[in-house]
Amino acid sequence: MLFSILLPTHDRLEYLRYAVESVRRQDDADWEIVVSDNDSTDDVVGFVDGLGDERIRCVRTDRFVPVTENWNNALRQSRGDYVVMLGDDDALLPGYLSSQRALIERFANPDAIYAGAYLYAYPGVLPDVPGGYLQPNLHAPFFTEGSTARMLGVAQARELARAAADFRALYDFNMQYALVSRETIERLRDGGEFFRSPFPDYYAMNLLFAEAGRIVIDPQPRVVIGITRRSYGFFHFNRREGDARALLATDGVDLEIRRDLVSVVLPGTNINTSWLLAMEALYRRLGRADMRPNYARYRRLQVIYCEQAYHLHRTISRPELREAEAALPRRGRLLMRMVGPLAGAVLRVTPMSIRRAGGAVFDRLVGQYGKTERPAREVGRYRDVIAVLDRFESDAPALDGSR
DSSP, X not given: OOXXXXXXESSOHXXXXXXXXXXXXXXXXXXXXXXXXXXXXSOHHHHHHHHOOTTEEXXXXXXXXXXXXXXXXHHHTOOOSEEEEOOTTOEEOTTHHHHHHHHHHHTTSOSEEEEEEEEEEOTTSBTTBTTOXXXXXXXXXXXXXXXXXXXXXXXXXXXXXXXXHTTOOSSOOOGGGEEEEHHHHXXXXXXXXXXXXXXXXXXXXXXXXXXXXXXXXXXXXXXXXXXXXXXHHHHHHTTOHHHHHHHHTOTXXXXXXXXXXXXXXXXXXXXXXXXXXXXXXXXXXXXXXXXXXXXXXXXXXXXXXXXXXXXXXXXXXXXXXXXXXXXXXXXXXXXXXXXXXXXXXXXXXXXXXXXXXXXXXXXXXXXXXXXXXXXXXXXXXXXXXHHHHHHHHTTOOOTTSOO
């Protein structure tokens, strides 16, 4: 059984080296890496050729393409029986492949395995944690139901996908969490591409949860998801919306859907709008009423974002704020125009620790990301993801998936 590790990349060779190294360190040798180089100025092809490993191949686009197209390019070039999409600033933890092979055998070739992860922020990336951090990310509800691997109930999987259509992320949509069988990918493609929409992971992961029948939950962290100064997460957390969109080149994706939803889309964060487009693409793919996006909730979330962005962070313009507020009933508009400036003025002089605590309470009330507890963080200990791997090298997960 062959594993395919997909590694799309664009001008992040310094991090790509670490991602490749994390695979080469695995104690299971039956793998291939497909690096899809999205027209980088870095010499990615030279790096791959210099490794001298026939299991590692590089394909290169002839122009800069949207992230979704690059992901599909990597997938088309792969041959493995099971596939995992790994970001070029991410890494597989020691024992990833051997532990997943054991679970595939134990559960008789499931459609997918959804495993836990660590989040790793490089030093100097996040303003409130300048030293960087490492923390486990196991907040999905199915991770609280035991410490050993188990099959996820079909009803629970479907409910989680429906929650995504309601703009509630009760589990993480990043594709790094999922090892998916080739057979399942081919079935769910339905004659088209497996990755669609400006946010291909939001689309594909929820397609998997909405349609697959046999998803194994592995509650042990198996991958490291990196946040670097050249990642979408960095631009998002630092409120650089334009840079975030440019990084993924998403503005030209799903133009037909964008035209159809022109009366729905509001100014605000690209996170919500690309989420909307992903859910609309999924709804049209499945044709199921229960997966219809909650347009009204999307618009409320964008208004909330715009109020914060304008009155607190000053990252959007007044016309954008007014356009968002126009989606509210008249009383709501008047209330926002009275409360927004006052709340912004108070928050700007509020200590950051209190502001963060209040923000956490507010986030719970809004309910976009479920009821999550922040796990313990290791702050300022790791210079890069290789240092993280070194820490776990002597403590690889057990092969039977029990740890």
